[in-house]
Amino acid sequence: MLNDISAVELSLLAVSLLGAGALTGFLAGVFGVGGGALIVPVLYELFRVIGVPEEPRMPLCIGTSLAIIIPTSIRSFNAHRARGAADLQVVRQWAVPVVLGVVAGSLIARYAPADLFKIVFVGVAGVSAVRLLFGRDTWRFGTELPGRAVMRLYGFVIGILSALMGIGGGQLSNLIMTFYGRPIHQAVATSSGLGLLISIPGTLGYIYAGWPVAGAYPDVAALQAPLALGYVSLLGFVLFVPTSIWAAPIGARAAHAMPKRRLEIAFGVFLLIVCVRFLLSLIA
Template identity: 75%
Template sequence: MFGIPLFDLAWLAVALLAAGALTGLLAGVFGVGGGAVAVPILYELFRIVEVPEEVRMPLCVGTSLAIIIPTSIRSFNAHRAKGAVDMSILRVWAVPVVIGVIMGSFVARYAPADLFKAVFVAVAGVSAVRLLFGKDTWRFGLDMPSKPIMVVYGWIIGVLSALMGIGGGQLSNLFMTFYNRPIHQAVATSSGLGILISIPGAIGYIYAGWPRAAEFPDVVALQPPLALGYISLLGFLFIVPTSAWLAPVGARLAHRLSKRRLEVAFGIFLVLVCARFFASLVT
């Protein structure tokens, strides 16, 4: 299968299970869906199995969105059980975020591969700078903005998340901390966005990738039953079990960490993600 030795396939399966564990842990700790971990790992997997560059990155993003569905549900439930989720923010963001995801999924059907990487680098870089070097005086305001501005922010979060294959945690964490919300509350509330983003996003990437599979009939990783559009069922099946299992563990860990430790840990993590995709853009 895939034209590579059975030993290599077994190694990849183990790597995907381990990646799932790390994805779930980080999803719970940082309130993200885990896409920032899953996308780089899937990118290497699809490179090994010789998925063409033209469709490799969107296949990673679509698969990541599918993986985020169960992970974000478990992470959100764990944070909500601790009473840390601001449901009023999620209610305002629900519709514009979903609209943004649908639009981002449509763009994915026609966008060049480098666009996905560029969005990853830009968002991860800004978020990392804010978390590692930001001060309490770096604020847009002392309270959340008016509803129209919130709606615009929600739409932006939806579009960019659909192009990055993330659950919106990086973006909403950044936004909420700029408006004086504690990092723990930002993390907890962000976990709810993963549900709003991942489900319509995954459906959109199935639609976006379906015709592309016909253009690459020799690429097994794009064909049913191993894929549905831009969603790799192989990646989904191997990553989901361990990611969903460890997401609540990460959520419990997040509430034991100090505010500064959580910010520094998340910032360092984003620097690594940013560096990985920047390197692939310039090579």
């Protein structure tokens, strides 16, 4: 129960979330991702401690992650755009299909088992990590991005998978752009622009999906403990956002200061670590 947690324990949880928010914002700036791979597991542990039931816990984490990504993505994208690195034409081309994919993914997530989110993430993160760590320039689908029909299909898939994983789409869009010969710096900068296209409709979708579920857990130890609005926790949002906003521009500056290969290796190792973490949780 929430009332059984001491003030010291709550303070430690708050400090941990603030620190995780800073790390999330930094990674959003460096890698052009929203940081959902960090947000979801941290929130999962917090909600477990305060007594949120197992069944709604995972979608609550994902919906909250998407909400947190909104301000982080704004800061990250503005920082990259100021440097002229983002390809706005690609962002505009993906806008509608990404949003449609997010809507579809949010509906799927309403009924999906918790393990599905982890399995999808492991698959995407694993391919991305292999490409970045061991890939060669010859590993390409082409030297130019494909036509509108294929790009729209990519955008739709990015939207669905991002909604299921609670991420800003950076892993997926980075993978696609680099497979078509785009420089990693441009891929990272452009990917940061997808965060808003994914996080805003995704957040609204999880609020809608969780609205009737919240009424089934009226006690303090359930969804009302993290001050939930549907499947979005206002408590988690408030604790993560301040430090993540502050750290995102720092990460963007670090990304542009790093050589291409070093950035690829750093991003690949990051994804590999997260991939292993989810694999272990599936086995356990």
